[in-house]
Amino acid sequence: xxxxxxxxxxxxxxxxxxxxxxxxxxxxxxxxxxxxxxxxxxxxxxxxxxxxxxxxxxxxxxxxxxxxxxxxxxxxxxxxxxxxxxxxxxxxxxxxxxxxxxxxxxxxxxxxxxxxxxxxxxxxxxxxxxxxxxxxxxxxxxxxxxxxxxxxxxxxxxxxxxxxxxxxxxxxxxxxxxxxxxxxxxxxxxxxxxxxxxxxxxxxxxxxxxxxxxxxxxxxxxxxxxxxxxxxxxxxxxxxxxxxxxxxxxxxxxxxxxxxxxxxxxxxxxxxxxxxxxxxxxxxxxxxxxxxxxxxxxxxxxxxxxxxxxxxxxxxxxxxxxxxxxxxxxxxxxxxxxxxxxxxxxxxxxxxxxxxxxxxxxxxxxxxxxxxxxxxxxxxxxxxxxxxxxxxxxxxxxxxxxxxxxxxxx
Amino acid sequence: xxxxxxxxxxxxxxxxxxxxxxxxxxxxxxxxxxxxxxxxxxxxxxxxxxxxxxxxxxxxxxxxxxxxxxxxxxxxxxxxxxxxxxxxxxxxxxxxxxxxxxxxxxxxxxxxxxxxxxxxxxxxxxxxxxxxxxxxxxxxxxxxxxxxxxxxxxxxxxxxxxxxxxxxxxxxxxxxxxxxxxxxxxxxxxxxxxxxxxxxxxxxxxxxxxxxxxxxxxxxxxxxxxxxxxxxxxxxxxxxxxxxxxxxxxxxxxxxxxxxxxxxxxxxxxxxxxxxxxxxxxxxxxxxxxxxxxxxxxxxxxxxxxx
Ligand SMILES: Nc1ncnc2c1ncn2[C@@H]1O[C@H](COP(=O)(O)OP(=O)(O)O)[C@@H](O)[C@H]1O
Ligand SMILES: [Mg+2]
Numbered sequence: 251x252x253x254x255x256x257x258x259x260x261x262x263x264x265x266x267x268x269x270x271x272x273x274x275x276x277x278x279x280x281x282x283x284x285x286x287x288x289x290x291x292x293x294x295x296x297x298x299x300x301x302x303x304x305x306x307x308x309x310x311x312x313x314x315x316x317x318x319x320x321x322x323x324x325x326x327x328x329x330x331x332x333x334x335x336x337x338x339x340x341x342x343x344x345x346x347x348x349x350x351x352x353x354x355x356x357x358x359x360x361x362x363x364x365x366x367x368x369x370x371x372x373x374x375x376x377x378x379x380x381x382x383x384x385x386x387x388x389x390x391x392x393x394x395x396x397x398x399x400x401x402x403x404x405x406x407x408x409x410x411x412x413x414x415x416x417x418x419x420x421x422x423x424x425x426x427x428x429x430x431x432x433x434x435x436x437x438x439x440x441x442x443x444x445x446x447x448x449x450x451x452x453x454x455x456x457x458x459x460x461x462x463x464x465x466x467x468x469x470x471x472x473x474x475x476x477x478x479x480x481x482x483x484x485x486x487x488x489x490x491x492x493x494x495x496x497x498x499x500x501x502x503x504x505x506x507x508x509x510x511x512x513x514x515x516x517x518x519x520x521x522x523x524x525x526x527x528x529x530x531x532x533x534x535x536x537x538x539x540x541x542x543x544x545x546x547x548x549x550x551x552x553x554x555x556x557x558x559x560x561x562x563x564x565x566x567x568x569x570x571x572x573x574x575x576x577x578x579x580x581x582x583x584x585x586x587x588x589x590x591x592x593x594x595x596x597x598x599x600x601x602x603x604x605x606x607x608x609x610x611x612x613x614x615x616x617x618x619x620x621x622x623x624x625x626x627x628x629x630x631x632x633x634x635x636x637x638x639x640x641x642x643x644x645x646x647x648x649x650x651x652x653x654x655x656x657x658x659x660x
Numbered sequence: 661x662x663x664x665x666x667x668x669x670x671x672x673x674x675x676x677x678x679x680x681x682x683x684x685x686x687x688x689x690x691x692x693x694x695x696x697x698x699x700x701x702x703x704x705x706x707x708x709x710x711x712x713x714x715x716x717x718x719x720x721x722x723x724x725x726x727x728x729x730x731x732x733x734x735x736x737x738x739x740x741x742x743x744x745x746x747x748x749x750x751x752x753x754x755x756x757x758x759x760x761x762x763x764x765x766x767x768x769x770x771x772x773x774x775x776x777x778x779x780x781x782x783x784x785x786x787x788x789x790x791x792x793x794x795x796x797x798x799x800x801x802x803x804x805x806x807x808x809x810x811x812x813x814x815x816x817x818x819x820x821x822x823x824x825x826x827x828x829x830x831x832x833x834x835x836x837x838x839x840x841x842x843x844x845x846x847x848x849x850x851x852x853x854x855x856x857x858x859x860x861x862x863x864x865x866x867x868x869x870x871x872x873x874x875x876x877x878x879x880x881x882x883x884x885x886x887x888x889x890x891x892x893x894x895x896x897x898x899x900x901x902x903x904x905x906x907x908x909x910x911x912x913x914x915x916x917x918x919x920x921x922x923x924x925x926x927x928x929x930x931x932x933x934x935x936x937x938x939x940x941x942x943x944x945x946x947x948x949x950x951x952x953x954x955x956x957x958x959x960x961x962x963x964x965x966x967x
Contacts, residue, residue: 251757251760251761254749254753254756254757254760257749257753257757258746258748258749261746261748261749262747262748263748470744470745470746470747471740471742471743471744472744472745472746473744474705474708474710474738474740474742474744475738475740475743475744475758475805476761477708477709477710478708478709478710478733478736478738479733479758479761479762479763480730480733480734480761480762480763480809481730481760481761481762481763482733482761483729483730483733484730485761485763486760486761489761658710658711658712659705659710659711660672660705660711
């Protein structure tokens with residue numbers, strides 16, 4: 251039964267076309283994620299395999315615990331570069347050469363900019379050029395200090411959190427084990443960056459594929475035979491759910507594993523054990539996770555999100571008996587938040603932080619300071635999201651089943 | 661083997677589609693005859709547990725079919741009026757899928773599907789996609805589907821509608837073959853479909869069973885008699901207004917009418933063009949067609965070639 255349900259989906263030209271489109275979009279996404287540039291010693295921009303190999307070699311040279319000594323060396327190296335004639339030259343080619351020298355320390359140099367800033371929300375690209383090697387010892391202390399300043403009376407974050415929530419954030423910051431281990435981690439950065447794109451594509455395609463499972467019997471008018479068959483109101487309905495689950499699970503993991511292997515295979519798996527805070531994008535994050543851990547969580551959250559959206563699609567399809575109505579669900583839930591997302595209203599932001607599109611972009615969600623206080627306990631939005639949608643997904647299975655098996659065929 | 665309907669009623673908002681139907685069916689072919697909108701499909705949908713009755717009961721060997729659930733559907737075969745299918749399935753896939761949701765084991769399903777494909781003459785077309793089949797082939801796939809689980813109760817809703825004459829005859833023969841040792845309930849608005857194959861005929865009108873019996877019983881219990889006479893064109897039109905006219909045919913000296921009436925129709929014996937008098941009404945043996953006209957006040961769905 252399950253096999254035939256799957257066959258109903260992919261027997262159709264539109265079902266197979268969706269797979270081809272998906273494959274095309276994965277290739278497209280990978281293509282963007284694999285784009286790297288390397289500026290060589292002559293100031294010439296290189297691309298492709300050469301660029302990756304060179305970048306990796308240059309950044310690997312700085313791998314290790316990011317302690318005071320390393321920070322000092324990076325500050326010194328940066329200062330050295332910015333005082334070279336090439337850097338100061340008016341000639342673009344000379345500037346390129348100077349830029350090329352800085353590629354090895356580039357990720358750490360970015361960290362300097364976020365660590366030594368005056369205001370947590372401010373970023374100044376040239377800040378690193380004004381640092382003094384003697385300041386290296388403040389590198390980690392700055393992080394917590396800036397958070398505290400931001401949260402303190404007069405700071406722009408002050409009004410956004412309760413005292414308990416502020417405490418929670420500070421404790422989380424302080425819990426970061428320092429010095430963090432630094433390594434070349436372009437693979438994880440790029441794979442994480444583009445994963446949300448992949449996830450949105452998957453959510454749409456999976457919604458499209460699963461929308462028909464519970465609507466087509468009505469559209470094809472095969473409903474009367476279906477529901478008057480022995481298993482039509484029990485096992486055949488369960489088989490539809492199983493087929494939906496299989497399609498979502500199979501395609502999701504096949505796609506995300508394919509994607510991950512391509513990107514990580516291209517850049518290398520290096521840096522899996524580095525904490526998020528070892529790169530500029532994760533520096534301010536209050537979840538203490540490694541790249542590898544976040545990646546696994548991102549993949550799993552994406553799966554949960556896709557499964558939830560597909561089940562919701564199936565539920566709406568069963569209710570409305572129309573695949574067209576149902577297929578709107580994932581589109582609405584994924585794209586609507588990005589339209590209202592700019593509203594800077596606290597309440598709206600809280601709600602947005604719990605919408606399923608966040609599951610599809612967990613690598614972004616871990617960077618937002620979304621906190622909830624439940625029963626006196628402070629929790630981040632991410633575990634809450636996971637729990638909420640795991641529960642909803644879990645409830646949707648019996649909800650779809652119960653609705654569908656009681657259909658009357660008028 | 662007894663299917664018993666007790667005071668079965670289905671109401672759609674203000675519309676009572678099936679109105680207090682009671683009857684008992686045992687092994688044999690039952691023809692449910694009624695005009696469009698009589699409530700045949702609604703009645704059959706209730707028998708297939710697709711819709712729940714507003715009131716009344718359906719019992720199989722004394723047990724309510726809705727509480728029997730899966731156990732009842734196991735012995736049920738249904739060919740709906742608007743028969744849909746999975747367009748991209750081959751005929752064989754289609755039958756195997758329906759067999760699986762009917763709870764047949766894969767090995768049994770293969771055997772039954774092969775056997776039925778042969779019986780309905782679709783063996784050659786088994787690898788064709790459903791959407792490529794002709795109307796008649798689809799019906800045959802539909803009946804094969806209904807027979808997969810060798811049902812005790814076989815319900816066929818207007819199985820011959822839309823078929824051409826040869827296909828219709830073929831289909832009737834097929835149904836006769838399949839009717840052994842089970843209840844076959846067959847609906848139609850076309851008398852000739854069931855005249856020969858149905859043992860028992862149920863006449864359905866406005867949601868009620870108005871008459872029930874064999875074709876002979878229905879014919880002999882009709883209060884009106886059938887008369888045949890030839891009149892002028894003008895006279896014929898007058899007759900049409902006053903009597904139920906079962907048939908009219910243009911002949912060389914006027915129009916030959918077949919009229920239903922308890923007493924001989926009183927037709928003015930005006931002289932015709934050539935001076936001859938109109939024929940007197942001659943009593944004729946009644947047919948099921950006439951019964952249909954009597955109860956429904958309109959002629960059957962088939963075209964009789966009116967002038
Ligand atoms: N789902 C429905 N909602 C409202 N009215 C309906 C519905 N189904 C059938 N009817 C009405 O019930 C009557 C009987 O219809 P139906 O059972 O289809 O008759 P038949 O099959 O004899 O042509 C018709 O008048 C039809 O309009
Ligand atoms: Mg009907």
